Amino acid sequence: MTTGTRTLISPATLARPRGKALYWTVFTAVVVLFALAFLFPVYWMATGALKSPDEVARTPPTLLPEHWRLSGYTDAWDLMELPRHLGNTLVQAAGAWAFQLVFCTAAAYSLSKLKPAFGKVVLGGILATLMVPAQALVVPKYLTVADLPLIHTSLLNDPLAIWLPAVANAFNLYLLKRFFDQLPRDVLEAAEIDGAGKLRILWSVVLPMSRPVLGVVSIFALVAVWQDFLWPLMVFSDTGKQPISVALVQLSQNIQLTVLIAAMVIASIPMVALFLVFQRHIIAGISAGSTKG
């Protein structure tokens, strides 16, 4: 009765012995299904990297590695130059995050609070890019990055090719703008009467009040760069500059399977760790997205 709102099946049905039995059967089935469908592949990957090349290719396969060899992981680390590629990804993601936080926040603040002339038109133009799926425009975007208009510079093989386009993220900008719109007017006006400039207000009034939305935008920004594949594949032809996602695919052709699997595990760790640490916020953010549109 006190266990929250009622759902499809009534608490009374569940309280009956038959209902109880059925409930626990379904519950066990779902646990097993989830373990097999979502956890087992991950387990298979993590242990596959510990097996010897012979053992990985064996039929029927072994559930547990016969000997726990770490050489798959150490080989991947050295042979595939994982520190360098992980470092590239980290630099690209961190830069994209910083650029987005600075420029998207400033632009959202301006659109929300400073009333620029034609602000509505600008916002409309930004929102219109939501209708244009990003991937469909990669080729002209690539041509633009390869030869920037007016200054005729190429950003290819430069992390700026990730950082600057990341700022053109209508979703994050709109998220920030909507949050700023809801900040109480009087607090900002009070700060203004106290003589604070616009930048000062943004820095010491708006941003401290916006921690939740800044957290969401930060996670989105980091995850987007870390997971991206097609764009970095196009922009980084220089092997030494490639992020881990591109390097994994490029190197997957001629590397031993166990070493590749180990590299895949290592490449997954940062995002999975981020998820496990911030799971409550991430899941709440996704769930809220549905009701707020």
Add this chain to the structure above:
Amino acid sequence: MTKTAERRLPAHTAVPPVPAPPPAGDRRRRRLADQLRAYGFLLGGLLCFALFSWYPAIRAVVIAFQKYTPGSPPEWVGTANFTRVLHDPEFTAAWRNTLTFTLLALLIGFAIPFVLALVLNELRHAKAFFRVVVYLPVMIPPVVSALLWKWFYDPGAGLANETLRFLHLPTSNWSNGTDTALISLVIVATWANMGGTVLIYLAALQSIPGELYEAAELDGANLLQRVRHVTVPQTRFVILMLMLLQIIATMQVFTEPFVITGGGPENATVTVLYLIYKYAFLYNDFGGACALSVMLLLLLGAFSAVYLRLTRSEGDA
């Protein structure tokens, strides 16, 4: 609120009253300064949008009608790019594959998360565990999921066939067979992405008022009837939204076919975005790539417009 009231009051009552309105020229200068400041804040973001969103969108349309080779001046060629692309046998394959992929992803990738969310919503234990586990694949980099499944689909010691052997079922060619390749990729995409759909749908289910189920039960509705007459109508909007989002996402599929099958076997998994990539980076035919992009853009733009329309009207209601 009270704080600002206190602060504002003296400004209107105490000795130095509101300063007299400044002369018109001064005011105009003030307004100009305000505008400059507003655009100063806006500038960085605006430039990035102009360079990497608006300009490429225009350029896609322009280059679609040009012969474009980087480094040399473009030539206008009319609709030659479109006719060339349309006559490419891969063009038909790519669109057929993309549409089949989208449809299969809707059937499999939409039905499963839907049922899963329904069941999860009834469970009263280990809620956090289920949510974390179902979302875990989403956080694994897509390239890793693709490589992982490529290994599973290995005809020799791959996990997929090992499982079939274990169950004494006939083995399959999976991603290596012409007629099973596409569905194999749909399975990967579903596994990797359904976490988001489940979570969003779960949140929508939780907003259904319990009285509706109670009333339906009193009226004698059984389980399936309750799903049909309460759950589905109550979440119709979210279902539609998620569907459109998924259509838009799956029509841009690239990583799975690129990594797992390379578009093969026999073009069975070439998708539109993959073909765009090939035109640009293998054939060096940027005009053709942009012509294809424009076609994809128009179709996806239509879906996006519907999606935005729906979310907008819901927001107003």
